[in-house]
Amino acid sequence: MTLRVRSSLDARGLATYAANQLNAMFPDPDVVEADDLMPAVTVALSRLEHCFSHVDNKYFFDGETAVFSHLHGDQYAMWLYLLSNELFRQGGPASTCSKLFLLNKALHGVDAFYEVELPSVFLLVHPLATVLGRGTYSDFFVAYQRCGVGSNKDVYPTFGKHVTLRPGSAVLGGCTIGDHCQIATESLVLDRDLPDHTLYIGGPKTATLKRQDKPYPLWRV
Incomplete structure (x- = not known):
């Protein structure tokens, strides 16, 4: 497999x-070896290359290849x-998957279960x-800090393409969020559908919808 990613x-x-990192963070008898991770690392790097090549930012894509640094916090959280x-x-092994999940949570405060x-x-x-x-996610999804995607009565949201969750926003319950939607900072969408190209501001009782x-x-699309 030939990768076009410039990695640190x-x-x-x-x-x-x-x-x-896993063995230092979780010093239990279930030691993780590099060889245990290699099959997943190879495919995950291919997935990372595909993802990063669509980001129009020099720290993710230099115009020719994807760029990945293990010391770039956002990138390593995604990794x-x-x-x-x-x-x-x-x-x-579920134990190793859990350790990677918990490592991400400890290092970056990200709760994205494996x-x-x-x-x-x-x-x-x-x-x-x-x-x-x-939830059910689609391509070109962006989440900033303090964002939440969760259930209400065990029902989760569905997202169209090009959805952006701004800082402190949350989408909960039976929501279908259309393409090219943005949820504004500190806004909450609860059990509500949004049409394509919507900027949602506020909460369930105070929401303002604007054309986006x-x-x-x-x-890079």
Whole structure:
């Protein structure tokens, strides 16, 4: 597999680095070896390349190749999600998947469980205290800090393409969010559908809906 990603660590280095982090953070008898992670690392890097190549930012895509640094917080948060999810997809040990999930939570404050299927193209922007639950996500999804996606009475939201959750926003329950929608800072959508191209501001009792035509500025499509 030929990857077009300029990474601060190669696949083996990423596997070793993550294994060392896991064993230091969780010093139990169930030691994680780099070889245990390598099959998932290889595929997760391919998924990362696809995702980062759509981000119109020099720290993610330099015009020719995807760029990944293990010391870039947002990127490493996305990487740990991809790695944990890929290991889960491949039938890896639940304990290792859980450790990767918890490592991401400890390092970045991101709660994106390894069974949650984020889309192939997504972006986390300094996502401290962001919780991404078991919704149905589509490509070009963006979540900032303190965002929440969760259930109401065990029903989760569905998101169209090009949805952006601004800082402190949340989407809960039986919502269908259309394409090209933005949820404004500190806003809550609860059990409500939004048509395409909507900017949603406020809460269930105070919501203002405005036409949203301007696309999110950080995507290459």
